[in-house]
Amino acid sequence: MNTGKQILALLKKDLLLERRQQHTLYGILLYIVSTIYVIYLTLDDPDAATWNAIFWITQLFICINAVAKSFLQEAKGRMLYYYTITSPIAFILSKLLYNAILMIAMSIINLMIYTAMLGNPTANFLSYSAIGILGGCGLGIIFTMLAAIASKALQQASLMAILGFPLILPQLMILVRLSKTALGEIFRNGIPLQMISLLLAFDILIIILSVILFPFLWKD
Amino acid sequence: MRFTWWKLLSIALLLYAVIGGLLLPVPELTQLGETIRNLYFHVCMWFAMMILFTISIIHSIKYLNNKRAVHDIKSKEYAAVGSYLGILGYATGAIWASYTWADPNNPAYASFGSIMREPKLIGAALALLVYGAYFILRNSITDIDQKARVSAVYNIFAYAMLFPTIWIIPRLLPSLHPGQEGNPALNFNDIDARMRIVFYPAVMGWSLLGVWIASLKIRLEILKEKKFSNE
Numbered sequence: 001m002n003t004g005k006q007i008l009a010l011l012k013k014d015l016l017l018e019r020r021q022q023h024t025l026y027g028i029l030l031y032i033v034s035t036i037y038v039i040y041l042t043l044d045d046p047d048a049a050t051w052n053a054i055f056w057i058t059q060l061f062i063c064i065n066a067v068a069k070s071f072l073q074e075a076k077g078r079m080l081y082y083y084t085i086t087s088p089i090a091f092i093l094s095k096l097l098y099n100a101i102l103m104i105a106m107s108i109i110n111l112m113i114y115t116a117m118l119g120n121p122t123a124n125f126l127s128y129s130a131i132g133i134l135g136g137c138g139l140g141i142i143f144t145m146l147a148a149i150a151s152k153a154l155q156q157a158s159l160m161a162i163l164g165f166p167l168i169l170p171q172l173m174i175l176v177r178l179s180k181t182a183l184g185e186i187f188r189n190g191i192p193l194q195m196i197s198l199l200l201a202f203d204i205l206i207i208i209l210s211v212i213l214f215p216f217l218w219k220d
Numbered sequence: 221m222r223f224t225w226w227k228l229l230s231i232a233l234l235l236y237a238v239i240g241g242l243l244l245p246v247p248e249l250t251q252l253g254e255t256i257r258n259l260y261f262h263v264c265m266w267f268a269m270m271i272l273f274t275i276s277i278i279h280s281i282k283y284l285n286n287k288r289a290v291h292d293i294k295s296k297e298y299a300a301v302g303s304y305l306g307i308l309g310y311a312t313g314a315i316w317a318s319y320t321w322a323d324p325n326n327p328a329y330a331s332f333g334s335i336m337r338e339p340k341l342i343g344a345a346l347a348l349l350v351y352g353a354y355f356i357l358r359n360s361i362t363d364i365d366q367k368a369r370v371s372a373v374y375n376i377f378a379y380a381m382l383f384p385t386i387w388i389i390p391r392l393l394p395s396l397h398p399g400q401e402g403n404p405a406l407n408f409n410d411i412d413a414r415m416r417i418v419f420y421p422a423v424m425g426w427s428l429l430g431v432w433i434a435s436l437k438i439r440l441e442i443l444k445e446k447k448f449s450n451e
Contacts, residue, residue: 145377152370153360162356166349167378169342170385198388209380213373216284 003090010086010094014070015101024069031065032058032110040117048121048183055114056176059132062106063139064164067099068157071147088218092148092210099140107136121183128182134196135175138203142168145210148217174199227432233425237264240418258316259415260422265309266344268426272302272434273351277379280372290442292368295375296358297437301430303351310344343386350378 018024035058046054082091111132115125122128143164150160178195241260276298283291357374361367 149357149370149374149377152366153357154362159357159360163353163374163378166346166353167381167385169346170388173389202384205380205384209377213377216369216373 003087003093006086006090007094007097010091011097014094014098018102024066027069028062028066028106029109032062032106032113035061036110036113036117043118046118051118051121052176052179052183054118055110055132056135056172056179058110058114059107059136060139060168060172062110063103063136063143064157064161066102066106067140067143067147068160070099070102071095071144071151074151083218088215089211091218092145092214095148096141096144096207096210099144100137103136103140104133107133110136123184124182128179131175131179131182134199135171135179138171138175138199138206139168141203141210142171142206145206145214148210148214152217171199171202174202226428230425230428230432233421234429237418237422237425241422244418245414255316255319256415258312260418262309262312262316264419264422264426265305265312267423268430269302269305269309269347271427272298272305272430273347273379275431275434276302277375280375283368283372284376287365289364289368289445290438292372293441293445294434294438295372297434297441298430299351299354299375300437301434303348303355305426305430306344306348306351310348313341313344343389346385347382350382354378 039054039058043050043054108129111129143160146160146163146167147156150156150163153159174195178192178199181192237260241257246254246256276295279291279295279298282288283295354371354374358367358371361370
């Protein structure tokens with residue numbers, strides 16, 4: 001499958017670049033640590049609801065920073081080069097995959113540092129981390145597509161945030177609700193599963209839309 | 221003014237909606253009293269807004285298909301008029317709420333906190349924010365073809381994400397709006413027959429008015445483009 005090989009090659013290129021240059025990784029790591037440290041200094045032993053809310057806010061900001069760095073740093077000539085060697089679908093799928101992997105790693109790091117500094121009021125830590133990682137992935141792929149749209153404009157990073165904020169709100173609300181199951185709140189039977197399938201449906205919708213719409217953005 | 225049948229129809233329908241809306245009998249609900257007449261304005265404007273946004277996205281899809289600049293102009297103007305109707309809908313909703321939900325003497329009173337958490341308000345704010353972002357995006361790209369292409373892509377993406385959102389959020393939050401077990405104004409059990417005879421014509425009237433305003437803006441824009449390209 002030619003497209004599959006292209007996707008894997010592009011993904012390998014991105015991961016390799018990341019491992020060699022590493023400034024994205026360390027930059028975001030520093031950002032995570034600074035943000036959580038500020039929160040730690042300002043919040044005095046938060047209760048579960050506040051803890052949950054602030055966690056998702058940090059996830060959101062990490063996602064914006066991580067994805068902005070990955071997409072908006074491509075030089076102009078580089079995009080033309082990619083245009084000649086690969087298909088747009090392979091390109092966007094590899095970007096989505098790369099950002100999903102990046103967000104999984106960042107979510108795990110975020111979770112570890114967050115619980116280390118701000119305590120752990122969760123009843124079921126494993127399910128909370130699973131929700132955190134799933135949420136991070138979902139946020140990552142939506143911001144990838146928005147970064148692709150914003151990369152054509154002038155003030156790119158702030159534009160990405162403006163475009164993104166209304167669109168991630170439903171996902172965030174579902175995620176905050178869902179993480180309450182891990183914090184010990186009891187839900188009716190089947191509701192958490194419904195919410196997870198909603199999230200997955202959202203993610204699939206975004207992927208399909210990206211694959212359909214990215215070829216139009218591709219030609220410069 | 222070019223006298224077309226649908227412009228005269230829109231005038232007739234809106235006159236009917238305003239006069240009939242204010243004079244014809246309405247069902248008696250103790251919490252709302254006569255303010256229920258606002259339904260013909262507030263809800264109809266939201267519906268008309270949705271219809272105009274749908275026309276906008278159809279033109280965006282057409283633009284991506286055949287790249288004729290007129291489709292880009294049309295999608296932008298329909299989105300603009302739709303946003304304007306959305307702001308009006310928000311304003312009429314706020315006026316309505318000030319007499320019902322925010323008035324402590326009214327049995328339908330709710331605290332300011334619960335009003336702001338009302339899911340339909342959140343959905344409405346999201347819709348307006350999305351189209352606000354659409355206009356900011358358009359302004360931040362200088363090259364005309366790129367502007368048209370990128371804003372068409374964003375229009376389609378945002379619209380496709382917006383509708384599941386508006387469907388999902390009410391199910392996640394408790395609500396003050398009536399008829400939450402389904403789509404309220406389309407729920408046939410919910411809207412009384414006496415209101416329906418004014419409601420549906422009013423929706424058509426507001427939509428046609430929106431189309432009329434958008435068509436004027438489009439004609440103006442096309443004239444401007446022709447003038448610039450002939451200079």
